[in-house]
Amino acid sequence: MSDFPSFLSATADYEKWLAGRVGIVSVDLAEKHAFMKSAEFPFLRATFYRWAQLWPLLHDHGFDSPDTPEVLAVGDLHVENFGSWRDAEGRLAWGINDFDEACPMPYTIDLVRLAASTILAADAGDMRIGYQEACDAIRNGYRESLEAGGGPFVLGERHNWLLELVRPARPANFWEKIQALPSVEGKIPRVAAKGIERLLPASRLPYRLVHRAAGLGSRGRRRYAAIAEYAGGHVCREAKELAPSAWWWARQDSHDPDNHYQLVLDTAVRDPDPFVRAKNGWVVRRLAPDCMKIVLADVPKEKEKSKLLHAMGWETANIHLGSKRPRAILRDLDRRPRHWLFESARFMLEKTRADWMEWKG
Helix, strand or coil: CCCCCCHHHHHHHHHHHHHCCCCECHHHHHHHHHHHHHCHHHHHHHCHHHHHHHCHHHHHCCCCCCCCCEEEECCCCCCCCEEEEECCCCCEEEEECCCCCCEEEECHHHHHHHHHHHHHHHHCCCCCCCHHHHHHHHHHHHHHHHHHCCCCEECCCCCHHHHHHCCCCCHHHHHHHHHCCCECCCCCCHHHHHHHHHHCCCCCCCCEEEECCCCCCCECECEEEEEEEECCEEEEEEEEECCCCHHHHHCCCCCCCCCCHHHHHHHCCCCCCCCEEEECCEEEEECCCCCCECCHHHCCCCCCHHHHHHHHHHHHHHHHHHHCCHHHHHHHHHCCCCCHHHHHHHHHHHHHHHHHHHHHC
16 A cells, blocks of 8 residues: 555545536535445445555456456446336336446456445345355356346346345335425526426426435535426436546546446446436436335345345446457456455455545544
8 A cells, every 4th residue: 555645645636636527515525524434334335436546456466457358337336336217118127326437447346346345234234145155146147147148137027036125215205305305595507407307207397406415425516306296296306416437536547538327328238217317417317216226224134145146246247248348258257266356355345444444533
């Protein structure tokens, strides 16, 4: 770590870089900083920028190679970056549902980060599974998906077992929380308002704008939601500001490429969500009780977690298959020792825990 700046210095530098590209909500950023102190798992979720900065250490210690095939990767992948949505047929689908940090990266970054988050979830008591078993489940699901050409997850047909694990919020509770959000005073960026209005079910539909803070990696950026009455019930659309991936900050890339959110949606093996659009630096989506992220602590602990992790590995390959490099990835996987994923995740977690102790101090 001697060749890298301290975590505090890296965070200050990243947040300065970010503030030059998006609007920052200071109260939400302060809340993010507090969450980062609370436990290791939220700290990991909130600090992909540091993960990207430290990634070359895996090369230096023989866990990865600069020649690892690149794909359009998620980047900020973890066990709570999965959720449900309704497709154009009204079917409930499941998969990765946040691509804020997506850009071309080594395919291994998603697998190692997913495995690391699993270890932290197991340590926190949210998963009853051994470390190596968890890593094997992720790796096997990923490989099998690559070999099969991928396949989306539509719940209620071929994946009934997964439907039992996905617990959408109760509508009354969900809307109560949404309605309790504070109204936005003044105007919001025109591009965000336009994106929201285009995704509402009717033109010129009256709505109330509220401020919403969610997630951890993107907490501190501008995020708004519009709540309206339509056809006897509530509807909600959210607009969240996007930034270039922190991968470019870590690489000290000066040309600031565009965010790749929409490109991931367009190329992945996926059952699309017709209510997600990323354009002009904002992503707009529908919010509803059955279109939310899955909180791991809410998944019944008696259920078989290895099957869930296998599905997460499979879905990760669904995203990577959009880059059309399955053979190169499979060849690279064949060259790796069986325990490379666990050893790589454990190595990166050592660095993450050291950063967390520095942040807490």
